[in-house]
Amino acid sequence: ADNASAADAGTSAAAPASGGPANVDWGALSFGWHPTPVHVVASHTRGGGWSPPTAVAGDPYIRLHVGATALQYGASCLEGLKARRRPDGAVVLFRPTAHADRFAASAARLAMPPVPTDVFLAAVKAAVVGNAAYVPPAGAPAALYLRPLLLGTGPRIGLAPADAYTLVVLATPVGEGGGGAGRLRTAGTTVVDGVTAVITDAYDRSAAGGLGGVKAGANYAADLLPATAAKAAGFPLNLYLDAATHTAVEEFGAANFVAVRRGRSVAEPDTYVTPESPSILRSITNDALAVLAAAAGMVVERRRVAVAEIEALDEVAAVGTGAGVTPVDRLVWGDRVLTVGSAAGRGGGGSGGGRLVALASQLAAIQQGEAPDVHGWCEVV
Numbered sequence: 001a002d003n004a005s006a007a008d009a010g011t012s013a014a015a016p017a018s019g020g021p022a023n024v025d026w027g028a029l030s031f032g033w034h035p036t037p038v039h040v041v042a043s044h045t046r047g048g049g050w051s052p053p054t055a056v057a058g059d060p061y062i063r064l065h066v067g068a069t070a071l072q073y074g075a076s077c078l079e080g081l082k083a084r085r086r087p088d089g090a091v092v093l094f095r096p097t098a099h100a101d102r103f104a105a106s107a108a109r110l111a112m113p114p115v116p117t118d119v120f121l122a123a124v125k126a127a128v129v130g131n132a133a134y135v136p137p138a139g140a141p142a143a144l145y146l147r148p149l150l151l152g153t154g155p156r157i158g159l160a161p162a163d164a165y166t167l168v169v170l171a172t173p174v175g176e177g178g179g180g181a182g183r184l185r186t187a188g189t190t191v192v193d194g195v196t197a198v199i200t201d202a203y204d205r206s207a208a209g210g211l212g213g214v215k216a217g218a219n220y221a222a223d224l225l226p227a228t229a230a231k232a233a234g235f236p237l238n239l240y241l242d243a244a245t246h247t248a249v250e251e252f253g254a255a256n257f258v259a260v261r262r263g264r265s266v267a268e269p270d271t272y273v274t275p276e277s278p279s280i281l282r283s284i285t286n287d288a289l290a291v292l293a294a295a296a297g298m299v300v301e302r303r304r305v306a307v308a309e310i311e312a313l314d315e316v317a318a319v320g321t322g323a324g325v326t327p328v329d330r331l332v333w334g335d336r337v338l339t340v341g342s343a344a345g346r347g348g349g350g351s352g353g354g355r356l357v358a359l360a361s362q363l364a365a366i367q368q369g370e371a372p373d374v375h376g377w378c379e380v381v
């Protein structure tokens with residue numbers, strides 16, 4: 001329920017007509033489902049390669065064989081990226097090639113045929129063009145979210161890769177203007193209150209050799225129960241630890257963990273810290289923030305982050321395409337409350353992620369076309 005407000009839960013089966021005006025309240029969107037007219041499909045058969053991506057209008061259903069490996073064995077992986085409208089009117093995708101590369105890595109881990117970068121880009125762009133009325137106006141606190149999916153669609157009952165696969169790209173407008181937890185909170189460089197997250201101790205997201213490092217649908221299946229329990233207990237985010245020892249931070253259910261440790265003297269630079277582990281999904285947002293942090297003179301550390309270290313970190317945030325940059329002030333761990341910054345002699349609580357929020361604002365300005373894209377991250381559709 002946190003993810004989908006009544007306004008955009010999309011309970012209606014019908015898709016709006018293609019090309020019609022987008023009757024969307026851009027300021028009221030959540031990260032939910034708002035109906036759009038077009039999705040894009042391409043298919044792959046063994047020996048035949050990929051068909052050109054085709055836009056399908058007015059029919060948000062796909063026909064699947066009952067034996068499809070996506071249904072039988074969860075042969076499914078996904079991506080998530082955003083299109084935004086710049087002040088000059090151009091529509092840009094954020095780092096689509098990085099998403100294509102990660103999608104290919106996910107496919108390979110699941111024994112599926114990777115979608116070539118040109119097919120991925122053509123399909124994503126066709127989904128943007130087909131739903132152009134749903135790309136928010138420049139400056140709106142929203143974006144068009146693109147969801148590429150790769151599904152095993154050939155039938156199998158014996159456990160083996162399918163002979164047929166389908167790429168689907170769907171699109172839906174989502175909010176990113178602050179407000180509810182799990183949304184971008186970047187009001188300039190204003191310091192904002194962070195959220196309280198919970199550490200999931202009874203379950204693991206992924207073991208070291210599992211699927212955690214790729215964007216398999218199964219990772220989100222594993223998270224549904226813990227995430228729902230966390231939300232029911234009042235926590236918008238849940239953090240996973242390493243499966244082997246439960247002593248190191250991994251990531252949130254759908255976002256990376258990033259932190260700042262401020263220099264303890266004027267001579268010591270601030271440090272951008274993020275956990276390194278084979279079972280963490282490498283976030284493209286996290287990577288971009290780390291680039292901006294380094295450019296701002298911060299030291300960037302990718303390393304093991306102990307849970308015991310959390311109170312000595314000055315700022316923590318959950319970062320990702322969907323989550324934006326959400327500052328986290330406290331983490332509840334069993335009967336303990338870990339307050340970010342409290343062991344750093346800074347009082348803790350309400351830090352709101354000063355440096356992280358500043359980096360997030362810088363990133364948002366690049367994504368929205370309000371600051372020069374010196375890193376070449378934005379690709380015009």
Ligand code: PLP
Pocket residue numbers: 080251252253254255256281282283284285286319320321322
């Ligand atoms: N970690 C997980 C498990 C995710 O689902 C996501 C979202 O895609 C992220 C991290 C953030 O990755 P990105 O910044 O590439 O969206």
Ligand code: COI
Pocket residue numbers: 079080081220254320321322323
């Ligand atoms: C994304 O940020 O694209 C996600 O993966 C979020 C989604 C799984 C809720």
